[in-house]
Amino acid sequence: MAQAPALPQPASATPRPAALSDALPIPPPPAPKTAAAWIVMDYATGQVLAGENYDQRHEPASITKVMTSYVIAAEMAAGKVHADDPVMMTEHAWREGGAGTEGSYSGFPVNQTAPLVEMEKGMVVQSGNDAAIALAEHVAGSEESFAALMNAYAARIGMKDSHFVNPHGLSAEGHYSTAHDLARLGQALIRDFPVAYSYNKIKEFTVGPITQPNRNVLLWRDPSVDGIKTGHTSNAGYCLMASAKRGDQRLITVVLGDTSENQRAVDSQALLNWGFRFFETHKLYDAGKAIAKQKVRKGAVDEVQLGLAQPLLVSMPRGKYSQLKPAMEVPKMLVAPIAKGQKIGMVKVTLDGKVVAQRPLVALEAVEQGGFFKRLWDEFWIWWDTV
Structure with missing residues (x-):
């Protein structure tokens, strides 16, 4: 094996004396004690820095809506739908995901339209199940047809062990993903569709008289966090896919099946801090x-x-x-x-x-x-x- 050219000196590198800590091994990650699965992944390389059970199937709950966002952005890029399309809040979408259901909702009035981009923000920020259904119907005609698109794009992204049957993430047979696949999905959304990704850092969104906050409390606790999505059902537990950028480095974490809204945030924050503290990313060539x-x-x-x-x-x-x-x-x-x-x-x-x-x-x-x-x-x- 021939020696390759010397690696470039990092632009950020500054000479410093060797520290006693340089010789120490990296401490173990702050593994979430109550989560079913978790992962810390570097965005730029896709390398898994730490994790447990991250290739095991799990219900993704409303993190599913990140896949829905990806499909909408991809179909927009292909010219099949547009940001100003009038999207109808159909009676089906309202009945299955609106205010009368147990899940989160956006509040768009039934049998009225809203611009696609506004409906998408209602899905992303407010985690509106009704908005997710309405968008799926607009893009593909039905939830079932939209789910086929979700699975096709998931395969293209490289999500090796995921299958979607709806656009919102409520429990359904055959609807599953893994922490690793969801981290890949977050990486793909950030890389391929940064505008769609930017909706995830909006802290609150108003529809008519109703203003609802983003459920990702890390947006308030850590200024480096700019996404991505929370999720919760009785079967899935409390889930959070988070991403943060500090300097030139971005990390993605996924915590699935945690015990509370606060615990998933605490666990995700600890994993982000550990990853940024002990790892760095360099472009070599x-x-x-x-x-x-x-x-x-x-x-x-x-x-x-x-x-x-x-x-x-x-x-x-x-x-x-x-x-x-x-x-x-x-x-x-x-x-x-x-x-x-x-x-x-x-x-x-x-x-x-x-x-x-x-x-x-x-x-x-x-x-x-x-x-x-x-x-x-x-x-x-x-x-x-x-x-």
């Missing part, structure tokens, strides 16, 4: 920039530049950046033709002997075959290298 060169035989040129199609980032314990060791796995000999983007090898980064990040190395440019005499001459050298 940019996409599309050469990080190595490799000799090419029988080509119009004698070497090709190698780089990454996607940036390489890593989440790691704080203070360990200088101990990262990059290395490349590349063939000893390359033979033209080589297509631009062709996978050539792999760059791996290790810490304490363990691989913490890796990406395929690709050719950043095409290399055409050389002329007859160039190919003949290189054929000799290929033979020479193998004898």
Whole structure:
């Protein structure tokens, strides 16, 4: 394995004397004692920093509405629906999710319309089940058809163990997800549709004479928190998907099946504080920039530049950046033709002997075959290298 180029010096890094704490292991995370499942995930890399039971199926309750938001944003991006569409609060939506039910509601009047973006805020901020149903009917015609869209987008996101049967999250057979999948969903919403994500930090929303607060109390307790969604049913318990950004680093936590509204907030806050205190995220290599060169035989040129199609980032314990060791796995000999983007090898980064990040190395440019005499001459050298 060949040594890769030295890693760049972090822009935020400043020389400091070694601290006694640098040699200490990271303390265990403040594991929620009463939750059924939980996870701490780095947003930029998707690395799981800590968690328990995070791949076990669990009812997601109203965190389901994050999936509903994602589908609406994706359908808007495709031009199929629009922010100013008049969305009808149908009698079905009102009866199944309105004020007369036991769940949360938005308060939009029955048999009247509201702009899609306003209806969505009623779903996101007030966790309105009625708004979720009305939006599903507007986008796909029915809850069942909308659920099919939810599952299709969930598969595209990479939610490997989730299945949705409604847009609001009330208990239903076959409606489940995992803490890990929900963290992936939060990551996808933030990355793909930041405007839709921004609705999650609105602290209160008014429909007619009714003003309701966002149920995510972390929005008041921690200024770095800007989402994402709470949930509660008798079967699911108290759930919270939270996200916070401090400096350039963003973390996502999911706590499922907790015992109270306050406990899910306390547990989520503790996990966020632990993650930010003991981990940091660095971009090691940019996409599309050469990080190595490799000799090419029988080509119009004698070497090709190698780089990454996607940036390489890593989440790691704080203070360990200088101990990262990059290395490349590349063939000893390359033979033209080589297509631009062709996978050539792999760059791996290790810490304490363990691989913490890796990406395929690709050719950043095409290399055409050389002329007859160039190919003949290189054929000799290929033979020479193998004898």
